[in-house]
Structure formats: structure tokens, C-alpha cells
Amino acid sequence: MTDTKNTGDKTLTASPKTLTLKRPSETGVVRQSFSHGRTNAVVVEKVKRRTVTPGDAKGASAAPSPSAASTAPAPAPARPAPQQPAAPQRPAASGQPQRPAPAAPRAGGRPGGVVLRTLTSDEMGARAQALAGARIREAEDRKRAEADARARAVREAEEERERLAAEARKREEDARRQQEEEARRRAEIEAAKRAQDAATISTPQTAAPVAERPAASAPRPQSSAPYSAQRPAGPSSAGPRPAGPSSTAPRRPGAPAPIGGVRRPSAPIESEEPVRAPVRRAGPSAPVRAPAPAKPERAKAAPTKERGRLTIATATGGSDEERSRSVASYRRRVQRLSGKGHQEPKEKLAREVTVPETLTVQELANRMSERAVDVVRLLMKQGVMKKITDLIDADTAQLIAEELGHTVRRVAESDVEEGLFDAPDAPESLKPRPPVVTIMGHVDHGKTSLLDAIRQTNVVKGEAGGITQHIGAYQVTSPLGGKITFIDTPGHAAFTAMRARGAKSTDIVVLVVAADDGVKPQTAEAINHARAAGVPIIVAINKVDKPEAKPEKVRSELLQYEIQVESLGGETLEVEVSAKARTNLDKLLEIIQLQSEILELKANPDRPAEGTVIEAKLDRGRGPVATALVQRGTLYQGDIVVAGSEWGRVRALVTDQGDTTPEAGPSMPVEILGFNGAPEAGDRIAVVENEARAREIADYRTRQKREQAAARAVVRVSGLEQMMSQIKVAGKKEFPLVIKGDVQGSVEAIVQALEKVGNDEVGVRVLLSGAGGVTESDVILASASNAVVIGFNVRALKEARDAAERTGTEIRYYNIIYDLVDDIKAAMSGMLSPERREDFLGNAQIREIFAVSKVGKIAGCLVTEGVVQKGASVRLIRDNVVIHEGKLATLKRFKDDVPEIRAGTECGMSFENYQDMRAGDVIECYRVTEVKRTL
Numbered sequence: 001m002t003d004t005k006n007t008g009d010k011t012l013t014a015s016p017k018t019l020t021l022k023r024p025s026e027t028g029v030v031r032q033s034f035s036h037g038r039t040n041a042v043v044v045e046k047v048k049r050r051t052v053t054p055g056d057a058k059g060a061s062a063a064p065s066p067s068a069a070s071t072a073p074a075p076a077p078a079r080p081a082p083q084q085p086a087a088p089q090r091p092a093a094s095g096q097p098q099r100p101a102p103a104a105p106r107a108g109g110r111p112g113g114v115v116l117r118t119l120t121s122d123e124m125g126a127r128a129q130a131l132a133g134a135r136i137r138e139a140e141d142r143k144r145a146e147a148d149a150r151a152r153a154v155r156e157a158e159e160e161r162e163r164l165a166a167e168a169r170k171r172e173e174d175a176r177r178q179q180e181e182e183a184r185r186r187a188e189i190e191a192a193k194r195a196q197d198a199a200t201i202s203t204p205q206t207a208a209p210v211a212e213r214p215a216a217s218a219p220r221p222q223s224s225a226p227y228s229a230q231r232p233a234g235p236s237s238a239g240p241r242p243a244g245p246s247s248t249a250p251r252r253p254g255a256p257a258p259i260g261g262v263r264r265p266s267a268p269i270e271s272e273e274p275v276r277a278p279v280r281r282a283g284p285s286a287p288v289r290a291p292a293p294a295k296p297e298r299a300k301a302a303p304t305k306e307r308g309r310l311t312i313a314t315a316t317g318g319s320d321e322e323r324s325r326s327v328a329s330y331r332r333r334v335q336r337l338s339g340k341g342h343q344e345p346k347e348k349l350a351r352e353v354t355v356p357e358t359l360t361v362q363e364l365a366n367r368m369s370e371r372a373v374d375v376v377r378l379l380m381k382q383g384v385m386k387k388i389t390d391l392i393d394a395d396t397a398q399l400i401a402e403e404l405g406h407t408v409r410r411v412a413e414s415d416v417e418e419g420l421f422d423a424p425d426a427p428e429s430l431k432p433r434p435p436v437v438t439i440m441g442h443v444d445h446g447k448t449s450l451l452d453a454i455r456q457t458n459v460v461k462g463e464a465g466g467i468t469q470h471i472g473a474y475q476v477t478s479p480l481g482g483k484i485t486f487i488d489t490p491g492h493a494a495f496t497a498m499r500a501r502g503a504k505s506t507d508i509v510v511l512v513v514a515a516d517d518g519v520k521p522q523t524a525e526a527i528n529h530a531r532a533a534g535v536p537i538i539v540a541i542n543k544v545d546k547p548e549a550k551p552e553k554v555r556s557e558l559l560q561y562e563i564q565v566e567s568l569g570g571e572t573l574e575v576e577v578s579a580k581a582r583t584n585l586d587k588l589l590e591i592i593q594l595q596s597e598i599l600e601l602k603a604n605p606d607r608p609a610e611g612t613v614i615e616a617k618l619d620r621g622r623g624p625v626a627t628a629l630v631q632r633g634t635l636y637q638g639d640i641v642v643a644g645s646e647w648g649r650v651r652a653l654v655t656d657q658g659d660t661t662p663e664a665g666p667s668m669p670v671e672i673l674g675f676n677g678a679p680e681a682g683d684r685i686a687v688v689e690n691e692a693r694a695r696e697i698a699d700y701r702t703r704q705k706r707e708q709a710a711a712r713a714v715v716r717v718s719g720l721e722q723m724m725s726q727i728k729v730a731g732k733k734e735f736p737l738v739i740k741g742d743v744q745g746s747v748e749a750i751v752q753a754l755e756k757v758g759n760d761e762v763g764v765r766v767l768l769s770g771a772g773g774v775t776e777s778d779v780i781l782a783s784a785s786n787a788v789v790i791g792f793n794v795r796a797l798k799e800a801r802d803a804a805e806r807t808g809t810e811i812r813y814y815n816i817i818y819d820l821v822d823d824i825k826a827a828m829s830g831m832l833s834p835e836r837r838e839d840f841l842g843n844a845q846i847r848e849i850f851a852v853s854k855v856g857k858i859a860g861c862l863v864t865e866g867v868v869q870k871g872a873s874v875r876l877i878r879d880n881v882v883i884h885e886g887k888l889a890t891l892k893r894f895k896d897d898v899p900e901i902r903a904g905t906e907c908g909m910s911f912e913n914y915q916d917m918r919a920g921d922v923i924e925c926y927r928v929t930e931v932k933r934t935l
């Protein structure tokens with residue numbers, strides 16, 4: 001232990017062994033500067049130590065002054081000295097300076113350690129200065145803390161206000177939603193009542209609306225779970241509304257008053273509005289209740305994400321914590337919570353849906369005003385997998401439409417033609433019209449000559465080969481003043497179909513019979529057509545100028561066909577004419593007019609026109625041209641017309657004289673320009689109200705045509721017989737042709753004529769037929785099928801000629817139908833397989849069978865009849881049954897090969913590839929020759 005005494009200017013330290021005298025030799029003040037701006041002055045003292053031996057101790061002990069002895073207690077005898085020297089003594093021994101130890105109160109309350117000297121005035125000044133600085137800083141800190149507290153209080157008040165405002169909005173939304181729920185529930189109950197479904201209305205109407213929610217819509221978004229779970233607790237647990245900040249919360253004008261009272265600001269909102277994490281986080285007093293597990297995580301993550309973000313709120317001095325949801329965001333959230341399924345169901349409109357025979361899924365959906373995807377879903381439910389572009393039939397469409405609560409009106413596609421033709425006319429609107437006369441008769445009996453004579457024109461000379469090849473229609477004026485329309489039908493059998501059409505649109509048939517030729521097959525045919533059409537006949541006995549003319553014979557021959565002419569006491573008018581000599585032509589016209597007067601032919605001219613196409617062609621300069629006969633109404637230039645699968649706007653009307661006319665009344669033959677394509681002879685023409693209708697009808701007819709063609713292509717097998725015949729047809733050789741003609745009628749006639757040329761084995765196959773020149777595409781089509789192109793009264797275009805040369809396709813031109821048919825017939829004959837003709841040679845009987853090595857079996861025979869020749873065909877007959885047919889391989893007389901053996905001679909025979917001969921078998925020998933056949 002060491003006792004230290006402060007002796008004023010020196011310090012005496014006594015220990016049992018050593019006594020150290022410390023003298024302050026140097027002192028100073030060191031100023032310490034700290035980083036936070038404070039400074040401290042420290043007094044530094046340097047002490048010199050001197051070590052004294054025990055001998056010196058006396059002197060040393062005697063040396064101190066009595067004052068010093070009285071103040072310093074004698075340490076040595078009072079306290080036991082430590083055995084080992086104190087650690088601090090070592091540095092003292094080394095003579096190093098020692099800093100005074102800080103004064104620490106000892107247990108006895110006496111200060112121990114080094115006694116410091118008093119502070120200097122500088123030190124005191126520095127200390128006072130430091131103390132003053134510290135006080136100033138302390139005051140500043142206090143002020144700052146107070147300011148912070150105030151700002152925090154303001155912020156908290158603001159935040160509280162925001163939260164209450166949000167709460168008020170929430171209450172409004174709740175109220176609105178509750179009303180919607182109520183309305184929806186009422187609607188559901190109404191619907192349930194309508195359906196008279198007792199089960200669905202079993203839910204009590206007085207039940208809390210929120211409690212019904214999950215039941216009303218099973219699949220709810222996940223987020224709606226806490227909402228619905230907590231919702232009942234809200235209004236019930238809220239209790240009476242406390243007067244407080246909530247009463248000042250902004251309320252939307254017109255919005256219903258919040259129900260259920262105001263909740264306490266913290267806990268209920270926390271638990272009910274877990275999404276509002278930022279607001280909750282900001283509140284210092286907001287305890288985090290236990291909401292859905294995911295939500296607090298999101299709330300924690302938010303601050304790190306938003307840290308450092310510059311927003312308007314932060315820029316204007318606020319903080320992120322003060323942000324609140326916008327009304328739109330709130331609305332979105334409410335929508336999300338309520339889910340799509342909770343939207344008030346739209347009132348269902350039951351429609352009358354027009355369902356045609358087929359329609360696409362999309363089309364059906366459009367007609368029902370439903371979503372196509374719903375229709376597809378319904379179809380899938382019924383096991384029908386369809387895309388929206390797929391076609392469905394009317395039955396399926398009806399099923400779907402009725403499932404969706406609509407009514408169905410089924411319509412047929414053919415309904416597009418409804419009301420197109422034959423609308424009845426009021427009797428008072430009917431006015432007399434000219435008769436339409438068709439001239440019929442056998443070939444070369446003078447039909448065209450007669451008409452020509454009547455028209456005083458020369459049509460005969462212009463016709464190729466002198467044969468009428470298409471219908472012409474003309475109007476003439478009778479001597480009695482009235483007009484008569486003539487239709488000139490060709491007389492050749494190939495034109496039967498066209499003639500039949502002519503009869504249909506005819507009021508009177510003039511049957512031309514040549515007096516020198518009498519009644520012929522086609523005369524009879526014409527009679528039948530006229531009868532079938534219910535058209536009266538006028539007999540014109542022609543060529544009476546000829547010396548060999550026998551009109552009486554004609555009259556009597558007609559009796560066979562139940563035509564009794566007037567001169568024989570019958571009702572059929574007859575007149576002897578000569579087209580050549582122009583005799584009795586006026587009489588013929590008079591008779592026609594008289595007959596028409598008897599018929600009282602009338603039509604309403606003041607209605608949209610109807611008519612029949614007599615002929616149609618593709619004219620190079622004028623486009624498609626249809627020769628038509630107007631039968632009812634009046635056709636005007638500019639009218640929209642439909643004929644067959646073609647339609648168009650009438651560009652021009654041309655009379656039989658070649659003049660254009662703005663209109664064509666009943667019974668007037670006229671050429672119509674403006675069709676999109678050439679219609680077919682016999683097609684009925686109708687004027688329609690607009691292009692859309694015309695297009696609809698044309699489309700429908702095109703579809704029908706295509707379907708009919710496809711139906712023809714379908715092979716229907718029923719019964720073995722039909723199957724066999726079809727195999728035969730399938731094996732039929734075909735002569736493919738592409739036929740192009742000047743007019744549709746000619747082409748039709750050619751096709752019919754050629755179809756008659758074939759037989760069971762070979763026949764014509766027309767790949768394409770139509771009016772117009774031979775085009776490049778015709779040639780390409782023909783080359784693909786190795787077909788021949790026929791041009792009747794037309795020529796090939798240059799490109800077509802080039803294509804034909806390139807592909808090696810043959811183009812043949814004709815202007816006479818007979819030549820064409822004969823050529824095709826000859827060509828087809830070449831395709832016939834030659835006829836096999838069998839010529840009997842002789843019979844031989846097998847007497848014995850010899851087995852010869854390397855050769856095989858040899859039959860030893862006797863020729864019983866005729867001759868047997870080497871290489872000839874043979875039949876082996878056993879018991880009258882043919883058991884082998886083949887060739888005779890060897891024929892030997894003894895050992896020599898011979899070409900033939902005559903009856904009564906024995907010989908040896910062997911067959912090609914056959915060994916099973918037996919004694920007693922008969923060998924029939926014959927030769928096969930092939931004969932070329934013709935059609």
C-alpha cells in the first residue's frame with residue numbers, strides 16, 4: 001500500500017521499503033478537441049522521482065516539517081505492508097514520469113491517489129467556456145425535441161383525420177354494397193319465384209345480407225373471404241356511434257348514410273381493412289392484429305420499397321404515411337372484392353331467332369346477341385366440339401337457342417326465293433298482251449324459212465349448214481294490227497330440251513309439217529311437248545308449192561296423233577302455206593291472232609317484270625347477253641334482275657330489230673345487257689328490289705348448283721346389281737372434252753348429242769362447257785386431263801393457242817354439229833376394245849397318257865372332228881366340264897412336230913403349263929381373232 005500526501009509543492013509517498021519523493025518539475029494544459037465540437041482542457045504535470053535507501057529514511061523522516069508530520073499519518077506501523085512491491089512502483093523505479101491517478105473515493109470516504117493542484121485561471125476560463133457551450137447545446141437540443149414533438153402531433157392528427165375519412169368512405173361503400181346485395185337478392189328471389197323453385201327460395205329473406213353472400217355465389221375470389229367473414233361483426237360490434245372525428249368525415253353528396261355506426265379508429269379497421277397497410281403502419285398506436293397471414297408481410301415490405309421515393313406528398317412536406325387511397329382505387333378494390341359474379345345480372349332478353357338450314361356458330365351467337373364463346377361452351381356441354389367459324393345445322397342451333405331462352409323461327413334457304421315469282425295480279429290490272437308463238441316441227445320442214453318469210457328477213461342464208469342452232473325470238477305485226485311474238489326453236493333431236501323450254505313459255509305452237517314429207521318422229525315429239533304444256537296447236541302444212549306436196553296425207557297422218565284439223569271436222573286450226581312462195585302467210589298470222597283472242601291473253605304491265613331466258617351468250621364487246629321474253633310486268637333499264645345463279649343491273653335493252661329501248665312490256669322479246677355472267681337458257685328472270693337480295697338469291701342458287709353437282713358425284717351403292725353396274729361404269733373408258741360454243745344453247749345441244757354417242761364401254765366426259773372463246777384456262781384444264789378442246793363457232797385466243805402448242809393439247813373447230821358428232825364418234829370408236837371372235841377348229845379325244853422324260857406328259861389323241869393346229873387355243877373337257885383353257889404346246893405325228901393334224905389321225909399333244917390330262921378327256925381346239933369395233 002502506498003500513502004500519498006500532498007505537501008503543496010511536493011508529494012511524499014511512503015512505503016515500507018521505499019520512499020519516493022515526487023516533485024513537479026513541469027505543468028501545462030492540453031486542450032482536447034472532440035468531433036462533436038466540444039473541447040476539454042486537461043492539466044498535464046510532469047513529476048520527478050527520487051528513490052531513497054533505508055539509511056536515509058531517518059534523515060528523511062526527520063526532515064519533514066511538523067505540519068507535514070501532523071497531516072500525514074504514520075503508515076508503516078499501522079498497516080501491514082504487502083509482501084511484494086506494488087506494480088506501479090516499477091515504472092517509478094525506471095524513472096519515467098507518472099500521470100496522477102484519478103481521485104477515487106475510498107471506502108472510508110477519504111480521497112486516495114494523487115492530489116491535484118488547483119486549476120489555473122486559464123484552466124478555469126476554459127472550463128467555464130466549455131460549460132457554457134454545453135448548456136447552449138443542451139437548450140438547442142431541447143428546443144429541437146419540442147419542435148419534433150409538435151410536428152409529430154400535427155402529423156398524427158392529420159393521419160387520424162385521413163383514416164377517419166377513409167373509414168367514412170368505407171362505410172358508404174358498405175352501405176351501397178349492402179343495398180346492391182339487397183337488390184340482387186330480391187332479383188334472385190323474384191327469379192326463383194318465377195321458376196317456382198321452392199328449394200331456391202328457402203333462404204330466409206330476413207337473414208343478414210352478408211351471410212347470404214357466400215351462398216349466392218360459390219366461387220369467390222380469395223380476397224373476399226376475410227371480408228365476408230368479418231362483415232357481420234362490423235355493424236353489430238360497432239355499437240353506438242361516438243361523437244368524434246368521424247362526424248366531420250367528408251360524405252359523398254347523395255350517398256346513403258353509413259350504417260352500423262363508426263368503428264373505433266384502430267382495431268376494427270385494422271382487422272377489416274388489411275389492405276390499408278401503409279396507413280396502419282404509420283399510426284404509432286396502431287396495434288397489429290392478427291389478420292390474414294399474407295397481408296402483414298406485404299405491409300412490412302412496403303416501406304423498404306417506398307424508401308427514397310419522391311412523391312407529391314413528400315415534396316409538399318408530407319410523408320408517405322399520409323397517403324390515402326383515391327376514390328377510383330377504392331372503387332376498384334370494392335369491385336374486385338365483390339367479384340364479377342356479383343354484378344347485378346342484366347335483364348335477359350328473349351329473342352326470336354331466325355335459324356336457316358345451316359349457319360356458323362358466330363352467326364347464331366350474333367342472331368341471339370349472345371357471346372360466341374358461350375355458344376361454344378354450350379355446344380361442348382352437349383358433346384359437340386365446334387369452333388366459332390364452324391357450321392352447325394338448324395336442329396343444333398335450335399337446341400342452343402332454346403337453351404339460352406330464345407325462341408326459334410326455322411327458315412329454309414329456299415325462302416330467299418319467296419315471293420320472287422308468280423305473285424298474283426288483281427284482275428282489273430290485267431291488260432291484253434300479244435301471243436307468244438313457237439314454231440315446231442321436224443328437221444328441214446321449213447320452220448326457219450317460214451319465220452323468215454314472215455319477218456321478211458333472210459336468216460337461213462346466214463346459218464352455218466343451213467341448220468338453226470339456237471332460239472331466236474322476234475316480234476311481228478299481223479295484218480289484223482296486233483303484234484305476235486315468235487320463238488324459233490330448232491328442229492334437230494339434239495335440241496329437244498330447248499324446245500321443251502320454248503313450249504313452256506309459249507301461248508300457241510305452230511306445228512310445221514312439210515307437205516312432201518309428212519309427219520315424222522320429231523313432229524310427234526313437238527305434238528307431245530305442246531300437249532304437255534297445254535298449248536293449242538296450229539298446223540302449218542308447208543311446202544305446198546312443191547309438186548309432190550300431199551297436204552291431205554299430212555292431215556290424215558295427224559289423226560294418228562289425235563290431231564283433228566278443222567277441215568276434217570276437228571278443232572285444230574290449219575293452214576296450207578309455202579315459205580318459199582310466201583303464200584298464205586297473212587292467213588297464218590290471222591289465224592294466230594284469232595286463236596290468241598280466243599285465249600284472252602292478258603298480263604299486268606304495271607309491276608316488276610318477270611320473264612324467261614330464251615338464249616344467253618357471252619358477247620365479246622357487250623359482255624353477257626341474255627335474250628329474254630318478258631312475260632309479266634315491264635322491264636326497265638336500270639332494273640336489278642336475277643336469272644338462275646346470275647344477277648345484274650340492266651344496262652341496256654335491245655329489241656329484235658337491234659334498237660335499244662328503255663322498257664320492255666309483256667310478251668316482248670328483248671336482249672338484256674348487264675348480267676354478271678351468262679345465265680342458262682330456260683332460267684326465269686325476276687326483277688328484285690335491291691342488289692343485296694339479288695346477290696342473296698344468286699348465291700343461294702350457286703350453292704344449290706354446287707351441292708347438286710356434288711350429290712351427282714356421290715356413288716350410292718344399293719344391292720349387288722347396282723354395284724355390278726357401277727363397277728362396269730367405273731371401268732368405262734372416257735373421252736374427255738372441253739366444249740366451248742358461241743351460245744349456251746348450242747353448247748347444251750352438243751353436250752346432249754355427244755352423251756348419246758357413247759355406250760357401256762366408252763363415253764364422253766365433258767370437263768367444261770360454256771359459251772365464249774377458247775381461253776388459256778380451258779386449254780390448261782384440258783391438258784391436265786388429256787382432253788380435246790372443241791370450239792363450236794368460236795376460235796381460240798392467242799394465249800390459248802400458245803398454251804395448246806406448249807402442252808400438246810388438240811383444239812378442234814366446228815361449225816356444223818353433225819361433223820362434230822361424227823368426228824367424236826370415230827375417235828371414240830378407236831377406244832373400244834376389239835371384239836374377240838372364236839373360230840372352232842376341231843376336237844380330239846385322249847386315248848392314252850405317256851410320260852416322257854424332260855418333256856412331261858404327252859396325250860396320245862385321235863382327232864375326231866375338224867383340224868387341230870399347233871399354237872391354237874385349246875380347252876380340256878372332262879365329263880362335259882371345261883377343266884382347263886390354254887395353248888397347245890406341241891403337236892406330234894409319231895416323233896415329228898407337225899403344224900396340224902386332220903380328223904381321223906392319231907397324234908401326240910402337250911399343253912403349256914398343264915399336265916393333268918387323262919384318258920377319255922376331249923380336247924377342243926379353236927382360234928381367236930380380234931375384230932375392231934365401231935360405235
Ligand SMILES: Nc1nc2c(ncn2[C@@H]2O[C@H](COP(=O)(O)OP(=O)(O)OP(=O)(O)O)[C@@H](O)[C@H]2O)c(=O)[nH]1
Pocket residue numbers: 441442443444445446447448449450460466467468469490491492542543544545546577578579580581
Ligand atoms: N320448196 C320449198 N322449199 C322450202 C320451203 N320452206 C323451206 N324450204 C326449204 O327447206 C329447207 C329447210 O328449210 P329450213 O327453214 O332450214 O328448215 P328448218 O325446219 O328450219 O330446219 P332446221 O333449222 O334444221 O330445223 C331449205 O332448203 C328451204 O329452202 C317451201 O315452202 N317450199
